[in-house]
Amino acid sequence: MILLLGFKIQAQDCSLSIRGKIIHLENNEPIEAAYVWVIEAEEGAVSDQNGNFTIKNLCRGNYTVTIQYLGHKTITDSIKLESTTFSKTYRLEEEAVGLQGVEVHGHRDAVQTTTAVSALYGENLMESRGENLGESLKRISGVSTFSTGNSISKPVIHGMHSNRIMIMNNGIRLEGQQWGAEHAPEIDPFLADEITVVKGAETVRYGPEAMGGVILVNPAPLPTKKFSKTNLNLVGGTNGRMGNINLVHVGGSDKIKGLGYRIQGSAKRSGNVKSPDYIQENTGVSELNLSSSLGYSSSKLGVEAYYSLFHTELGILNDSHTGNLSDLQNIIVNGRPFADGEFSYDILNPKQRVTHHLAKLKSHYHISESWKLNFQYGFQLNHRQEFDKRRGNLNEKASLDLELYTNTVDLYVNHTHKNELSGTWGINFIQQANSNVPGTGVTPLIPNYDMVNTGLYAMEKYSKGPLEVEAGVRYDFRNVSTARYINQELRTADIAYQNFSAFLGGLYHISPDLTFNSNLGSAWRPPNVNELFSEGLHHGAAAVEIGNPDMVSEKSLKWINELQYDGKRTHLEFTAYLNPISDYIYLNPTGEVYTSLRGTFNIYEYLQANALFYGFDFAGSYEFTEKISGYLKGSIVQAKNTDDNNYFPFIPSNRMDWGISYDFSQATDSRTNKITLSNVLVAKQNREPDFDIAPPPSAYALFNISYNKEFNVGDDKLNLGLQVQNLFNTSYKDYMNRFRYFSYDMGRNVLIKINYEF
C-alpha cells in the first residue's frame, strides 16, 4: 500500500517535460537535428525541422541540459524543473573552426517572419526551369499570373500584382517599370536557388508597396571554404521551338579563407508559339542574362558584391495591336488572330526590348556577440523600349523609351540575445530618376520624375519555446516631382506622401507537427506616376487613359492566418486572409468614347474606391504507399468594390491543381525516379466586373505529365526530365491573360530538361 502510494506520488511528479526551440544565433533560422541531452535523467531528443524538441516524463528537480550541433558551440544549461512545463529558446553560435567536407543540404527560410511563407526550391524549382518568374511561381498555392500573351507574365499574390507586390533580387527591391500590365518583372529565375513568397503585408520590413506580398529571388549562400561546383541546365521545348541554357559555377577559395564567388549566365530563344489550331505570329522571345557575386566572410565581417543583368527582346502577338475600337471589336468577335500564322524566330514590331542592370554591395559587421551592423547599397538601371507598327523610319524608333535609375541604401542593426528577444532597427533610402528618352515621336505616357523615399523602421521578436511573437513599426516619407510637355506646354508637379505602418504577428507550435501563425499588417502604396498623370492614347490597347493628380495613397490592412501540419505521410497547409483596402486605385471604363481621325477609342479613368479582398489557399500532400503519393492545392480570391458593391477586373478565378506520383526508385536509393500526372482545373470567373470588352472565358482543365530521373555519372549528378504540358492539346483561354480577347492560349508543349552537376 505504502509502496503503491509512493509510486503514485512519484508518477504524478514525473509527468513534467522540457520543451524548447533551437535556432541559429546568427540569423534565427531553426536548426534541425540538434541533439539535446538531459544528463541527470539520461534522456535525449533530436530537434525537428522547426528546431523544436520535447523531453517528456521528467520528475521535479534540477537538471543539466546539453545541446549539440555539428559546427556549433555546445550549450550547457541548468534547469530547475518545477510544477509547470519548462520551455526555452536556445541560440547556437557557429564555431569558427571550418569543418571540411561538411555540407548542409536542405531548405532554409529566406526570411524569418511570423507570416505565411511558401517557397519553391529543389525538385519543384528544377521542374519549373525554362519558365519565366510568373509561370514558375504558379506552383505555389495562392500565387497566379496576370499575363499578356504567352511571354509576359506577372506574378499575382492573393489577387494583387504589379506595384502592390514587391520582388527582391538578392535583397534589393527590383525597380522596373512595374506599373504597366504588359511589363513583366526584369529577373531571371535561373539566378535563384530558392524563390520564396511571403504572403502577408510586409511594408515594415521591405518598404511601401509590399502590400499583397513579397517575392524573394535568392541565390544560394556563397561558399566560405574550398569548394567548386558547376551546374549546367539545358531545356528544350517543342512549342515555339524553345531552347534555354544556363550555366552556374560556384567556387570557394583555398588560399583565402572565407572567399567565395558565383558566376551564372543564361540564354533563351524561342519562336512563334502554337495554339492548338494555329500559330501565334510574332510571339518569339530572346533573352540573355548574367549574374555574378563575390563574397568574403570572417567571424566578424562579411562583404558581398553582386551584379545581375537581364536583357530581353520579345514580340507582341500581331493582331493584338489594334488601331482603334472597331479593330478591337473585330478581333474580339473573331476570338483569335485572323491569320493562321507561320513558324518563325523573327521578332518584329510590335515588340519590347528591356535591359535591367542591378549592382549591389552588402556588408555586415559583428559589433559584439549579439549586435550586428548591416549596410547595403543597390544601383539599378532599367531601360525599357517598346516598338509599335509605325510608318517609315519611325519603325526603327521606340514609341516608349524610358530610363529608370534607382539607388537604394539600407543601414540596419540586428540584435540577437541569448534571452528571448531579437530585433532589427534600420533606415532605408530610395532615390529614383525616371526619364523619357527624347526622339520617340510620341507624347510620353508618363512624365519624367524624381522620387525620394526615406523609411525608418524597428521590429522586435520574442521567442519562448513553441511561441514566437513579432511586432514592428515603420514611418516613410516620399517626395515625387514630375515634369513633361503636353502640346508644347511644360507641366510640373511636386507631391509629398507620408505614412505610418505597423504589424503584429505570432507563431505557435501547437505540437511538433502542427503550427499556427497569424499576422496583422498595415501597408500603404502611394499612387504611381501613371495613375496620377496618364493622359492620352495607350497605343495598341485602343484605349485612352486618364490619370488623376489628386489621388491619395492606398492604405491596406492584411490579416493572414495559416495552419500547417507536417506529419510522417501527410503535409497540409491552409491559409485564410482578409484584406480591406481604402482608396484602392483601379482603371475604370467610363463608357464614353473618344473620336479622332483614327477612329474611336474607349476612355478609361483612374478612380479610387474602398475594396475588400479575402480568400483561402490550401496545399496538401499524402503518401499513400512508399511508391504512390498525391497532392492537391488550390485557391479562392474574392475582391469586391465595397463602394459600388461590384467586382474588380482581372482577379484570378477559383483554381485547383492535383496530381499523383509513382516512385520507381528502391527504398534504399535516394535518387529521384518519379512519374507525375497532374491536372489543373480553372473555373470561369463568375465574379466579373460590370464592364468588360469581352465576357470571361469558360472554365478549363489541363493535364500535364512529367518524368524525372536522377543518375550518377562518376561523382557527378545528372537529372533528366521529360514533361508534357497541355497533354490533350486543349484549346482554352485564361481570364487572367489580357490576350484572351485575341487568342487561345498555348497548345501542347513537350519539354526536355537536363541538369548536370559537376
Next chain:
Amino acid sequence: MSTKSNLYLIALAVASLFFSSCKSEDPVPENDGELITDVTLTFQEIDASGNALGAPFDFTASDSEGIEIGSAPDVETVMLTKGKRYEMSVDVYNSVAGEDITEEIRAEGDEHQFYFLGSAFTSSPFLSYEYNDDGAELIGLKGIVTVQQSPGVNTANIQLLLRHALDKNYPGADNPNFQDYAKAGGETDLDITFPVVVE
C-alpha cells in the same frame, strides 16, 4: 591609349552614370510623328477618256488638337453631281510635326491600303470606286469615283479607312469596298466618315 587615360575614361563613365542616376532629365517636347491632323479628298471631274473637266475641288476632315480629349474632328460634307466621274486623290497631313504623310504612305505602298466603305459604297450604293494609283500597287491615294445617274437616295456616308500592315494577297483584299478588311489583318491608321450629298 595609356592605362592611365583608360582609367580616366572609366572613372568619367562611372561618374557620369552616377550623376545621371541622381536626377531625371529635363523633359523635351515630342512632335507626334504618327499623328494625322488633316485628310483632304480632292475631286477632279473627268470625261470618258480621262481628261480633266473644270477646276478641282476638295473636302477636308481636320483635328488640329491631335489626341486631346473632348474635341471631335471637323468633317466637311462631300458634294458631288449625279452621273459624273471624278478622279479622287487623298492627301494626309500632320500639322503638328509639319509632315506630309501622303508621301510616307506612297513609299510604303506595299503595307498600306485605303478602303472605301459607308452607305455610299455598300448598303445603298450610288458611288463606285476603282483604284487608279500611279504604280502597280493598290493603295487608294488615287482612284476613280463614279456617281450613279439616278440614285434612290441623295445623301449617304463615305467611310475612309486606311489599313496598315495588312495581307494584300488575302482573297478579296483587292476590292476597294471590302467589308471584311479586318480578316486581312493589320490595323487601322485612319477611320473617317464623310457625309456625302449628290445633286
